Amino acid sequence: MSYEIMTPATLPQYLRSIPAIADFFGDGELEVEEIGDGNLNFVFIVKSADEPQKSLIVKQAVPYLRCAGEDYALSRDRMKFEIRALQSYKIHTPKVYHADEDMSLVVMEHLKSHKILRKGLIEKERYELFAEHISTFLAETLFKTSSLYLQSDEKRALIERFNENRELCKLTEDFVFTFPYMRNETNHIEPGCEEEAERLFADTAFKQKVLRLKYIFMTQTDALIHGDLHTGSIMVNKKETFVIDPEFAFVGPFGFDIGAIVANLGSSYISHRHLSGDRDYMEWVASLIKEIWERFEAKFLNLWRETKKSALIEPGFLPDGELERFRREFMRDLLRQSAGFAGCKMARRVFGIAGVEEIRGIEDPVLRKRAMMDALECGRRLVMEHERIESIDDVVKIVKGAS
Amino acid sequence: MSYEIMTPATLPQYLRSIPAIADFFGDGELEVEEIGDGNLNFVFIVKSADEPQKSLIVKQAVPYLRCAGEDYALSRDRMKFEIRALQSYKIHTPKVYHADEDMSLVVMEHLKSHKILRKGLIEKERYELFAEHISTFLAETLFKTSSLYLQSDEKRALIERFNENRELCKLTEDFVFTFPYMRNETNHIEPGCEEEAERLFADTAFKQKVLRLKYIFMTQTDALIHGDLHTGSIMVNKKETFVIDPEFAFVGPFGFDIGAIVANLGSSYISHRHLSGDRDYMEWVASLIKEIWERFEAKFLNLWRETKKSALIEPGFLPDGELERFRREFMRDLLRQSAGFAGCKMARRVFGIAGVEEIRGIEDPVLRKRAMMDALECGRRLVMEHERIESIDDVVKIVKGAS
Numbered sequence: 182m183s184y185e186i187m188t189p190a191t192l193p194q195y196l197r198s199i200p201a202i203a204d205f206f207g208d209g210e211l212e213v214e215e216i217g218d219g220n221l222n223f224v225f226i227v228k229s230a231d232e233p234q235k236s237l238i239v240k241q242a243v244p245y246l247r248c249a250g251e252d253y254a255l256s257r258d259r260m261k262f263e264i265r266a267l268q269s270y271k272i273h274t275p276k277v278y279h280a281d282e283d284m285s286l287v288v289m290e291h292l293k294s295h296k297i298l299r300k301g302l303i304e305k306e307r308y309e310l311f312a313e314h315i316s317t318f319l320a321e322t323l324f325k326t327s328s329l330y331l332q333s334d335e336k337r338a339l340i341e342r343f344n345e346n347r348e349l350c351k352l353t354e355d356f357v358f359t360f361p362y363m364r365n366e367t368n369h370i371e372p373g374c375e376e377e378a379e380r381l382f383a384d385t386a387f388k389q390k391v392l393r394l395k396y397i398f399m400t401q402t403d404a405l406i407h408g409d410l411h412t413g414s415i416m417v418n419k420k421e422t423f424v425i426d427p428e429f430a431f432v433g434p435f436g437f438d439i440g441a442i443v444a445n446l447g448s449s450y451i452s453h454r455h456l457s458g459d460r461d462y463m464e465w466v467a468s469l470i471k472e473i474w475e476r477f478e479a480k481f482l483n484l485w486r487e488t489k490k491s492a493l494i495e496p497g498f499l500p501d502g503e504l505e506r507f508r509r510e511f512m513r514d515l516l517r518q519s520a521g522f523a524g525c526k527m528a529r530r531v532f533g534i535a536g537v538e539e540i541r542g543i544e545d546p547v548l549r550k551r552a553m554m555d556a557l558e559c560g561r562r563l564v565m566e567h568e569r570i571e572s573i574d575d576v577v578k579i580v581k582g583a584s
Numbered sequence: 585m586s587y588e589i590m591t592p593a594t595l596p597q598y599l600r601s602i603p604a605i606a607d608f609f610g611d612g613e614l615e616v617e618e619i620g621d622g623n624l625n626f627v628f629i630v631k632s633a634d635e636p637q638k639s640l641i642v643k644q645a646v647p648y649l650r651c652a653g654e655d656y657a658l659s660r661d662r663m664k665f666e667i668r669a670l671q672s673y674k675i676h677t678p679k680v681y682h683a684d685e686d687m688s689l690v691v692m693e694h695l696k697s698h699k700i701l702r703k704g705l706i707e708k709e710r711y712e713l714f715a716e717h718i719s720t721f722l723a724e725t726l727f728k729t730s731s732l733y734l735q736s737d738e739k740r741a742l743i744e745r746f747n748e749n750r751e752l753c754k755l756t757e758d759f760v761f762t763f764p765y766m767r768n769e770t771n772h773i774e775p776g777c778e779e780e781a782e783r784l785f786a787d788t789a790f791k792q793k794v795l796r797l798k799y800i801f802m803t804q805t806d807a808l809i810h811g812d813l814h815t816g817s818i819m820v821n822k823k824e825t826f827v828i829d830p831e832f833a834f835v836g837p838f839g840f841d842i843g844a845i846v847a848n849l850g851s852s853y854i855s856h857r858h859l860s861g862d863r864d865y866m867e868w869v870a871s872l873i874k875e876i877w878e879r880f881e882a883k884f885l886n887l888w889r890e891t892k893k894s895a896l897i898e899p900g901f902l903p904d905g906e907l908e909r910f911r912r913e914f915m916r917d918l919l920r921q922s923a924g925f926a927g928c929k930m931a932r933r934v935f936g937i938a939g940v941e942e943i944r945g946i947e948d949p950v951l952r953k954r955a956m957m958d959a960l961e962c963g964r965r966l967v968m969e970h971e972r973i974e975s976i977d978d979v980v981k982i983v984k985g986a987s
Contacts (some may be wrong), residue, residue: 216854269788309778310843328799328802328803333750333753333757333802334750334754336802337747337748337750337753340743340747341747341748344740344744344747345740345744347736347737347740350740351737354736354895355898357912359898359901360898362901363898363900363901365901372709385902385903385906388901388902388906389902389906389909389910389913392896392901392902392910393910394894396731396896399731399736399739399895399896400731400804400805400806401803401804401805402803402804402805403803492757493795493798493799493802495758495762495766497766497767497796498762498765498766498791499788499791499792499795500788503788503792506792507792507795507796508791533691553742
């Protein structure tokens, strides 16, 4: 079907024409409700009128940035890459019932009992299985799309499928690595923070390291990364974890996704320091950072040990013990890179266009400014010190503000 | 025209159908001579019978490895990438009169008074303009196809055009970074060198560093590189320098092309140490390495300084002085990477499938073995020490065998 923007009126007929979805719902009427979270896309819940527990999510991209209006063009190609990434993930992602690249539309499992992780963390919920789940997601998706697992031609085919995701990569280049650290009209500098912003903009030692990390982001093709794996792209309940919204997906550096998780848990920790002051909960959030890295590292290494031949590894090239030493050094460098990216992802939230709710949403302006300055200092230190980090404990110490 | 293997009998008619070539030759008869250098492709000289000074080169790829016969399939796609690279180069490359990706065929300027640089170096010729020319070629082609110059979407389009050059990249992965350092049937181990080969194959510290460099080769998308820039891919006379045969071209690490030049000048130096013993000539060859790097660095930096906006650089992000410090560190890292790749390129020539004439072609077996062992030691040291190199003088010292 050629592209057409769907509405609650036109959607049922379209869905009925798709056998997998007709099967899912059976014969009854369909009810459609638009639930615009609304930055970029249209999102609908579709329910069976007779059996309302039967429901699916329909997400369609429009050729502009929805929150900014039709004048702000943004190619709906982004849905193509979201679809391709969802189809590439095997675990911890909503089941896809139907995907149509021409229509920029995907029909997915409706996650009814799950909450956006960012909200859960603000509400001091604990998800005891989250570290286990997200570390599995990271290890499986990153390892199995890398040259450590794929053959050389499979890797090139993967690059081919995501290479054109240029618009969203450019958003990251601009809004994670550039504009938040210089005078730019897109920034969000609160009254009373002008001096601190100018001090950051003049911090050339920091900005040189950011530029290095930006270069790595643009030129390192480790694996298929989600590209925007903050706590707003994760839905959880006590038993399950789902990664959503991979529209920024492309073949980029391993550490960018890991860094996103670290940065957003760091923001949560800092938010609670100033807002709830709940030491127990803060400790739990900090422990997540360590647990996720350690579980990720163990799983990634296990997958690697099981892989006897890949683009990188020819059987017999190195004895097992020496290969293990190579792997360990590789993981140490990956931790360092992840810490560097985590630093950029935290720092950019302070004066950049897109803040995080747990900090920018603090109502008391004094507390809000304190939290912002802590987040900035944490991000800055992660960037400045990332090349010297030896273990995840060093990262957790920086998040906790210890020296 | 759909693909058809050309012969001296069929080529004139095909060429006459191309206006640019008909113009070049005028009306007279065409004479065709096959000059198979013969590893991979068919190469013809086409001359006007009336005016034999009018001549062009026709190169056509066949869908197999020509030197190994029709059973050894190798996609003729390689010509597609050679054509695209030739068209992307603006300088120091033969003029292209006609290119036909479907026919896997290119018609080029005939370099009549030029010699393959490798032969010239064996014959102790001096090319006083070579360093100036090749440093210009490297600076222009590498800088202007990188994220330091291109915009983000231009860079992605470039990756797209070369991403599918999978077969030739795989040849490099195997024959530069893997097989020459392990027992493998493709290797060429001379009688009397078995012990030295086994010692190399057991050198796990060296092989771990080679594996790192292989990973960089596979995952670092700095710029459009030639991919096989040894002294057999360069034609020279006293006045001119031409880079030919870019069939390995793809978007890869900057240092691989620079490393190829360093490695092959290093081979020439070592060959002369054992064969001609001509100290003056050896000094001249060694001085080329330094001169090429220094001229390359200066030109690359100048191009960078003139570039106010690129995928990496947003105007105003860093003050000029700080950006200059960033550039200098970038160049130091690039020198280190180049030295590492140079080491692989030298070491792989010793026991790998493809030797270099100036060493493997030494007739006296004692001298040949000495030269081989010197090349191996030089390559090994470049790999082992590349991360600590501070200046091009360190590289030259290693080539000269000084400690």
